[in-house]
Amino acid sequence: MKNTRETPVRVGIMERKRPELVTMLPIRHLSLFERLLRAGKRSLIVMGTLLMLGNAAVLMIPIPHFHLCLFPLAFVLGPIIAIMSWRDRVLCSQTELPCPRCQKTVTIPEGIGGWPARFNCDSCAAMVELNEA
Numbered sequence: 001m002k003n004t005r006e007t008p009v010r011v012g013i014m015e016r017k018r019p020e021l022v023t024m025l026p027i028r029h030l031s032l033f034e035r036l037l038r039a040g041k042r043s044l045i046v047m048g049t050l051l052m053l054g055n056a057a058v059l060m061i062p063i064p065h066f067h068l069c070l071f072p073l074a075f076v077l078g079p080i081i082a083i084m085s086w087r088d089r090v091l092c093s094q095t096e097l098p099c100p101r102c103q104k105t106v107t108i109p110e111g112i113g114g115w116p117a118r119f120n121c122d123s124c125a126a127m128v129e130l131n132e133a
């Protein structure tokens with residue numbers, strides 16, 4: 001993948017504050033344009049879905065004005081999603097690493113982004129946290 005390079009990452013778990021270990025992981029660094037594109041795409045999907053729901057609600061839900069609430073919601077949520085996606089500068093690739101708690105191999109889910117990136121260990125359900133080293 002483009003812009004993917006080995007990046008030092010601090011691996012820790014959320015509940016315990018103990019020295020985290022630093023591992024090299026292949027991390028995709030998003031360019032400005034990619035971040036813009038990703039933010040735009042995500043907010044459009046969210047806004048589109050809510051607007052479609054709003055339209056469907058007009059026909060299907062007999063509560064007056066219920067659908068009217070979905071339109072402002074779409075225009076508030078859209079930019080929020082855009083800003084949140086914009087702040088993600090990195091994307092993790094699917095990589096295996098030992099869980100900091102139980103030492104079993106866990107796979108980082110594809111496409112989680114931003115610091116800290118969090119995911120659950122399959123074996124001990126610990127919240128594994130990845131931070132920029």
Ligand SMILES: [Zn+2]
Pocket residue numbers: 099100101102103104121122123124125126
């Ligand atoms: Zn674990």
